[in-house]
Amino acid sequence: xxxxxxxxxxxxxxxxxxxxxxxxxxxxxxxxxxxxxxxxxxxxxxxxxxxxxxxxxxxxxxxxxxxxxxxxxxxxxxxxxxxxxxxxxxxxxxxxxxxxxxxxxxxxxxxxxxxxxxxxxxxxxxxxxxxxxxxxxxxxxxxxxxxxxxxxxxxxxxxxxxxxxxxxxxxxxxxxxxxxxxxxxxxxxxxxxxxxxxxxxxxxxxxxxxxxxxxxxxxxxxxxxxxxxxxxxxxxxxxxxxxxxxxxxxxxxxxxxxxxxxxxxxxxxxxxxxxxxxxxxxxxxxxxxxxxxxxxxxxxxxxxxxxxxxxxxxxxxxxxxxxxxxxxxxxxxxxxxxxxxxxxxxxxxxxxxxxxxxxxxxxxxxxxxxxxxxxxxxxxxxxxxxxxxxxxxxxxxxxxxxxxxxxxxxxxxxxxxxxxxxxxxxxxxxxxxxxxxxxxxxxxxxxxxxxxxxxxxxxxxxxxxxxxxxxxxxxxxxxxxxxxxxxxxxxxxxxxxxxxxxxxxxxxxxxxxxxxxxxxxxxxxxxxxxxxxxxxxxxxxxxxxxxxxxxxxxxxxxxxxxxxxxxxxxxxxxxxxxxxxxxxxxxxxxxxxxxxxxxxxxxxxxxxxxxxxxxxxxxxxxxxxxxxxxxxxxxxxxxxxxxxxxxxxxxxxxxxxxxxxxxxxxxxxxxxxxxxxxxxxxxxxxxxxxx
Numbered sequence: 001x002x003x004x005x006x007x008x009x010x011x012x013x014x015x016x017x018x019x020x021x022x023x024x025x026x027x028x029x030x031x032x033x034x035x036x037x038x039x040x041x042x043x044x045x046x047x048x049x050x051x052x053x054x055x056x057x058x059x060x061x062x063x064x065x066x067x068x069x070x071x072x073x074x075x076x077x078x079x080x081x082x083x084x085x086x087x088x089x090x091x092x093x094x095x096x097x098x099x100x101x102x103x104x105x106x107x108x109x110x111x112x113x114x115x116x117x118x119x120x121x122x123x124x125x126x127x128x129x130x131x132x133x134x135x136x137x138x139x140x141x142x143x144x145x146x147x148x149x150x151x152x153x154x155x156x157x158x159x160x161x162x163x164x165x166x167x168x169x170x171x172x173x174x175x176x177x178x179x180x181x182x183x184x185x186x187x188x189x190x191x192x193x194x195x196x197x198x199x200x201x202x203x204x205x206x207x208x209x210x211x212x213x214x215x216x217x218x219x220x221x222x223x224x225x226x227x228x229x230x231x232x233x234x235x236x237x238x239x240x241x242x243x244x245x246x247x248x249x250x251x252x253x254x255x256x257x258x259x260x261x262x263x264x265x266x267x268x269x270x271x272x273x274x275x276x277x278x279x280x281x282x283x284x285x286x287x288x289x290x291x292x293x294x295x296x297x298x299x300x301x302x303x304x305x306x307x308x309x310x311x312x313x314x315x316x317x318x319x320x321x322x323x324x325x326x327x328x329x330x331x332x333x334x335x336x337x338x339x340x341x342x343x344x345x346x347x348x349x350x351x352x353x354x355x356x357x358x359x360x361x362x363x364x365x366x367x368x369x370x371x372x373x374x375x376x377x378x379x380x381x382x383x384x385x386x387x388x389x390x391x392x393x394x395x396x397x398x399x400x401x402x403x404x405x406x407x408x409x410x411x412x413x414x415x416x417x418x419x420x421x422x423x424x425x426x427x428x429x430x431x432x433x434x435x436x437x438x439x440x441x442x443x444x445x446x447x448x449x450x451x452x453x454x455x456x457x458x459x460x461x462x463x464x465x466x467x468x469x470x471x472x473x474x475x476x477x478x479x480x481x482x483x484x485x486x487x488x489x490x491x492x493x494x495x496x497x498x499x500x501x502x503x504x505x506x507x508x509x510x511x512x513x514x515x516x517x518x519x520x521x522x523x524x525x526x527x528x529x530x531x532x533x534x535x536x537x538x539x540x541x542x543x544x545x546x547x548x549x550x551x552x553x554x555x556x557x558x559x560x561x562x563x564x565x566x567x568x569x570x571x572x573x574x575x576x577x578x579x580x581x582x583x584x585x586x587x588x589x590x591x592x593x594x595x596x597x598x599x600x601x602x603x604x605x606x607x608x609x610x611x612x613x614x615x616x617x618x619x620x621x622x623x624x625x626x627x628x629x630x631x632x633x634x635x636x637x638x639x640x641x642x643x644x645x646x647x648x649x650x651x652x653x654x655x656x657x658x659x660x661x662x663x664x665x666x667x668x669x670x671x672x673x674x675x676x677x678x679x680x681x682x683x684x685x686x687x688x689x690x691x
Contacts, residue, residue: 030397040570057250101129114214128203143221152179154209252305259283304348373431441467565605650681
């Protein structure tokens with residue numbers, strides 16, 4: 001009886017063990033099929049598609065990449081106890097200078113300022129007075145370095161203190177005496193005695209008479225030529241090959257001469273595009289130093305808004321001219337004798353936009369572009385010019401927000417009065433090497449051709465992640481049309497520089513997925529897209545005033561830069577992408593973007609150096625997906641290297657507190673078949689050697 005019972009138990013145990021094996025054997029074949037065509041190669045993918053957009057906007061540089069800790073260090077605003085800033089300043093984390101002592105002890109000298117329009121003068125008639133800026137973040141034991149520009153009338157003795165607490169020992173102080181009636185720079189260093197987020201810098205005088213303050217600076221001592229060392233390290237790790245600067249709406253009011261020479265004597269200017277103040281600490285030489293630190297190619301953009309062709313030519317000469325030229329001598333005087341040799345120059349930013357300073361009609365702008373091109377090439381005939389374009393879909397999509405009632409039918413007619421890129425290619429081709437395109441998809445509505453109106457619509461995530469990709473494809477279709485309509489365009493070949501773009505909507509890692517889908521589309525249209533600049537570089541990291549960590553989007557760019565191939569391969573499938581509402585040449589392409597592997601998005605590339613084939617698979621859904629992968633024209637080796645961004649939740653994001661929530665996981669495995677099981681909300685690169 002016991003023997004029979006043992007046999008039954010063993011049989012039952014064997015059945016339990018075998019069931020999963022039998023289940024796997026009977027598992028249905030994947031419903032999604034994808035075939036990589038190894039003999040179908042597209043135009044090489046240019047590394048510049050992994051570029052970045054930067055602008056003197058918000059806290060991209062000030063209180064961001066640039067290591068300066070103080071706000072308004074050259075005193076654009078008066079030093080007082082007022083609650084508001086006039087004119088307003090839209091930048092976050094704007095600290096204020098406040099009087100130490102009676103408010104009346106600090107006046108603003110507007111007749112003989114050190115820099116800009118005014119400089120504070122502190123009277124010592126009522127005793128120990130000065131100025132103070134609080135809200136600084138310090139790390140215990142960390143060094144800080146700075147300088148102050150001072151002058152004095154009388155026997156003033158000035159103390160500069162870094163204060164991290166209320167006790168007499170909670171500060172370090174450097175004293176400067178023997179001040180003269182002329183402004184002079186004085187330098188100081190401190191070491192923080194505590195971890196605090198509300199430290200202060202005080203500049204206080206004692207004695208007789210008064211003292212003036214021209215400018216003040218405070219940076220962490222480990223800054224790299226003025227830049228935050230931690231952010232430089234992250235950006236080096238990401239490895240983006242090109243950065244656009246100064247870019248954006250700010251550009252149309254930018255005077256590049258304000259950003260050269262002694263930083264303390266560069267005037268702060270009000271930026272009417274973004275209602276903020278630009279310190280001009282980050283100027284031409286700093287930007288080019290930054291590119292050197294990162295090992296990236298510089299891409300400068302000249303001001304065609306309130307700017308003029310002569311000034312643009314002078315900037316080219318300052319950057320690229322020999323030391324014997326007038327502007328080359330100026331550059332050498334500023335400490336940079338050798339020409340920088342910048343090749344890529346953008347001519348203006350969004351000149352088509354009614355929101356731009358200096359906006360004008362397309363007919364006039366064509367003439368202006370030609371004036372600029374002629375003057376810039378006169379200074380350096382080797383440079384490449386990127387025109388400030390807006391193709392039919394870009395112009396058409398702008399009509400939703402900026403032109404009511406419509407001034408034209410939608411989509412904008414090709415080569416009509418509102419086809420900005422078409423007019424430029426038709427009238428300025430001699431001065432165009434590439435043409436820019438900006439992609440900021442409209443969310444929340446689509447254009448209905450039947451009713452000639454925008455229809456409110458709630459895109460789900462699978463749709464919203466494809467909004468930017470749709471625009472990439474539609475822009476390529478549009479350039480194909482320009483090549484048919486405009487003589488010389490096809491022969492010259494003027495690829496897009498999509499130097500501003502943002503993906504679709506999404507929380508956390510979903511935004512990274514949207515960016516990945518857009519990059520996939522750029523790979524597919526590599527003949528038409530040479531460069532792209534993600535808006536913006538700040539997407540690559542998350543940071544506070546003391547430290548920073550790489551973001552999921554930063555990891556995505558690092559992954560694609562290091563491991564995607566440079567030759568796109570043909571790919572077919574059995575599951576077309578779903579059509580989205582909208583109108584071609586306004587907000588959707590002629591056919592849906594993406595690969596025919598819905599709901600997955602798949603791109604295959606070959607590394608021209610190693611011969612390896614990389615299959616890049618994006619699963620935007622919350623479910624595991626399976627795909628039958630085939631190779632036409634070769635057989636993959638059984639060993640495959642897998643590099644995956646696959647967080648636990650689709651909304652996960654890295655933070656200072658939790659920097660490794662999203663990370664790249666790498667493994668090498670032996671595959672019995674090329675059927676792939678793709679985890680939810682993931683971006684995965686499968687690397688194969690082909691026999």
